Amino acid sequence: MxxxxxxxxxxxxxxxxxxxxxxxxxxxxxxxxxxxxxxxxxxxxxxxxxxxxxxxxxxxxxxxxxxxxxxxxxxxxxxxxxxxxxxxxxxxxxxxxxxxxxxxxxxxxxxxxxxxxxxxxxxxxxxxxxxxxxxxxxxxxxxxxxxxxxxxxxxxxxxxxxxxxxxxxxxxLTSDALRKLLLEAEARLDPDGAAPREGAAHAARRLTFRRDRDGGVSFSGWLDAESAAPVLTAIDSSVTGILRRREQCADEAMRDDRSVVQMQADVLVDLARHGLGCEQVPTRPTSTVVVRMALDDLLAATGVRPLGEGAAEVRVPGEPDGVAGCAVGFATIDGVEQPVTAGMVRRMAADADIIPMVLGTGSECLDVGYRYRSFTPAQRVALAERDGGCAFCGAPPGHTVAHHIRWWSQGGRTDLGNGILLCTRCHHRIHDDGWEIRIEGVGRDGIPWFIPPAWLDPLRAPRMGGRARYALTA
Incomplete structure (x- = not known):
C-alpha cells in the first residue's frame, strides 16, 4: 500500500x-x-x-x-x-x-x-x-x-x-421533512420558474389502467398539485372518519378491520359510484381543500404592495411586461407539499369547495378561551397553519384532531396556545409514554416542543415539532 x-x-x-x-x-x-x-x-x-x-x-x-x-x-x-x-x-x-x-x-x-x-x-x-x-x-x-x-x-x-x-x-430532519424544506427553498429561489413548472406539471398529468387476467385492474398515474388537492382531500377525509369511528368502537365484532390502503381503495370506488348515480351537485361538502397564503404575499403578487426591504426583485408570470419589484407570491395546500403560485390560488378559489385562507399576523379573534370546549373551524385551520398537520409525526391535517394540551376538564383553555394537532396514533403515544408538550410563541407563529420522558431520554432534550421543523421562516 x-x-x-x-x-x-x-x-x-x-x-x-x-x-x-x-x-x-x-x-x-x-x-x-x-x-x-x-x-x-x-x-x-x-x-x-x-x-x-x-x-x-x-x-x-x-x-x-x-x-x-x-x-x-x-x-x-x-x-x-x-x-x-x-x-x-x-x-x-x-x-x-x-x-x-x-x-x-x-x-x-x-x-x-x-x-x-x-x-x-x-x-x-x-x-x-x-x-x-x-x-x-x-x-x-x-x-x-x-x-x-x-x-x-x-x-x-x-x-x-x-x-x-x-x-x-x-x-x-427526516427525509420527508427535508423534502418539504427544499420545495419551499426552490420556490423562493426561483419564483419566475414556478409558473412554467406548474404548467409543465399540469400537462404531465396522467392516469392509466391495466387489466389483469383475473379481471382485476391496476392503476398508475401522476397528478400536479392543483389536480391532486381535491383527490387527496376527499380520500384522506373519508379514511380519517373511518379510523376515528374504529377507534371509538368498543365492540370487537363490529370494528372495521380494513387496512388503510384497503380503505383508500374503497373510498375511491364509493366516489365513483356516487358520481355515476348523482343527478345533482351535493348540497355541501363534508370536507374542504384549504389553501393558505400570507397577506403580504397576496398583496405583493397582485402589485398592491411592493416587496419588503431586502427581497429580490422578480417578474410576475402572467403579466404582459412583468411587474418590477413585485413578488410572485406563494401559497400552500393542506396535504400537498409543493408550494403553488398566486395564479393557481386564483384558479382554485373559483371552486366552491375550496377555502382560500389569507393569513394576517394576529390571532386575537381565534382565541376563544374557556367558554367553548371544542375548537372552532377557524381555530383548527389556524392550528393546521402552525403545526402543518400532526405536530409530532407530520401526518396531513386531514388525519389529525385538535387536542387540548392541558385538558379542558382540568381548566385548559380552548385557544391556540393550548391546542395542538395530533393524529390518533401520536396522541395515544404521547399520553401513554409521558411526553410533555409546550408551545413557544403565540398564535400561528407558535412552535410546539415535545419533551420526551426521562426513561426515553435522561436529558429530556426538547424536540421541535410542527411546521417549524422544515419552515425556512422558523
Whole structure:
C-alpha cells in the first residue's frame, strides 16, 4: 500500500480497530430506551463523520479519474470504467450512492484557481456542517443538487444565503421533512420558474389502467398539485372518519378491520359510484381543500404592495411586461407539499369547495378561551397553519384532531396556545409514554416542543415539532 499520508492512515486503522472492538462487545438486545437512544446518536455521528471524510476521498478519486486522462486515470488503472464503479466495488454501495458521494465530495472540497491559489469549497456551509458531523450524506446531497439546479436563475449570492439557512434547518430532519424544506427553498429561489413548472406539471398529468387476467385492474398515474388537492382531500377525509369511528368502537365484532390502503381503495370506488348515480351537485361538502397564503404575499403578487426591504426583485408570470419589484407570491395546500403560485390560488378559489385562507399576523379573534370546549373551524385551520398537520409525526391535517394540551376538564383553555394537532396514533403515544408538550410563541407563529420522558431520554432534550421543523421562516 502506498502511504502518502502515513499519520492519517494510522489514525484510520486505529479507528477501525476501535470500532471493531465496540461491535464485538455490542449486544443491544434488551437495552434500556435511554441507552438505545445514546447508541443511536453515537453511531449516527460516526456515520456522518465517516461520510464526510470518505466524500473528500471520493472527490479526489474522481479528480484523478477524469475523462481527459484516458486509460491513465486512477479508476481505469484499477480496472474500473468509472470512479463511481470503483467506489461502489470498494464499499458495496449502489453505483448511484457512490455517484452522490462523489458529487458531495466535489462540492465540499477546497478548490484551486488557474494560478494554484486555494479557494473555499463550492458549498462552504455544507462542508462545515459535514466536517462537524452535523449533516448526513443524503441531506448534503439533496441541498447541493437543489442549489446547483437553480444557481443560474437565482444567482450565487441568493444561493449562498439559502445554503446557510438550509444547513441550519436540515439537521435532524427526516427525509420527508427535508423534502418539504427544499420545495419551499426552490420556490423562493426561483419564483419566475414556478409558473412554467406548474404548467409543465399540469400537462404531465396522467392516469392509466391495466387489466389483469383475473379481471382485476391496476392503476398508475401522476397528478400536479392543483389536480391532486381535491383527490387527496376527499380520500384522506373519508379514511380519517373511518379510523376515528374504529377507534371509538368498543365492540370487537363490529370494528372495521380494513387496512388503510384497503380503505383508500374503497373510498375511491364509493366516489365513483356516487358520481355515476348523482343527478345533482351535493348540497355541501363534508370536507374542504384549504389553501393558505400570507397577506403580504397576496398583496405583493397582485402589485398592491411592493416587496419588503431586502427581497429580490422578480417578474410576475402572467403579466404582459412583468411587474418590477413585485413578488410572485406563494401559497400552500393542506396535504400537498409543493408550494403553488398566486395564479393557481386564483384558479382554485373559483371552486366552491375550496377555502382560500389569507393569513394576517394576529390571532386575537381565534382565541376563544374557556367558554367553548371544542375548537372552532377557524381555530383548527389556524392550528393546521402552525403545526402543518400532526405536530409530532407530520401526518396531513386531514388525519389529525385538535387536542387540548392541558385538558379542558382540568381548566385548559380552548385557544391556540393550548391546542395542538395530533393524529390518533401520536396522541395515544404521547399520553401513554409521558411526553410533555409546550408551545413557544403565540398564535400561528407558535412552535410546539415535545419533551420526551426521562426513561426515553435522561436529558429530556426538547424536540421541535410542527411546521417549524422544515419552515425556512422558523
Amino acid at each position: 502506498e502511504r502518502m499520508f502515513p499519520a492519517i492512515d494510522e489514525d484510520l486503522r486505529e479507528a477501525c480497530e476501535a470500532l471493531e472492538r465496540v461491535c464485538d462487545r455490542l449486544e443491544p438486545g434488551g437495552a434500556a430506551p435511554g441507552e438505545l437512544s445514546s447508541l443511536l446518536a453515537r453511531f449516527g455521528e460516526v456515520k456522518r463523520r465517516a461520510d464526510a471524510g470518505f466524500a473528500a476521498v471520493a472527490a479526489e478519486v474522481s479528480r484523478q479519474s477524469r475523462r481527459e486522462l484516458g486509460k491513465d486515470g486512477f479508476a481505469r488503472r484499477q480496472g474500473f470504467s468509472s470512479p463511481a464503479a470503483l467506489i461502489s466495488a470498494e464499499t458495496g454501495a449502489a453505483t448511484a450512492e457512490a455517484a452522490r458521494l462523489i458529487q458531495v465530495g466535489e462540492a465540499i472540497a477546497p478548490r484551486a484557481n488557474l494560478v494554484g491559489e486555494t479557494l473555499p469549497a463550492k458549498h462552504p456551509h455544507v462542508a462545515a456542517a459535514m466536517r462537524a458531523g452535523l449533516l448526513g450524506m443524503a441531506s448534503a446531497g439533496a441541498i447541493i443538487s437543489l442549489l446547483d439546479r437553480v444557481v443560474v436563475r437565482a444567482g450565487t449570492a441568493a444561493c449562498e444565503r439559502m445554503e446557510e439557512m438550509l444547513v441550519e434547518h436540515a439537521q435532524g
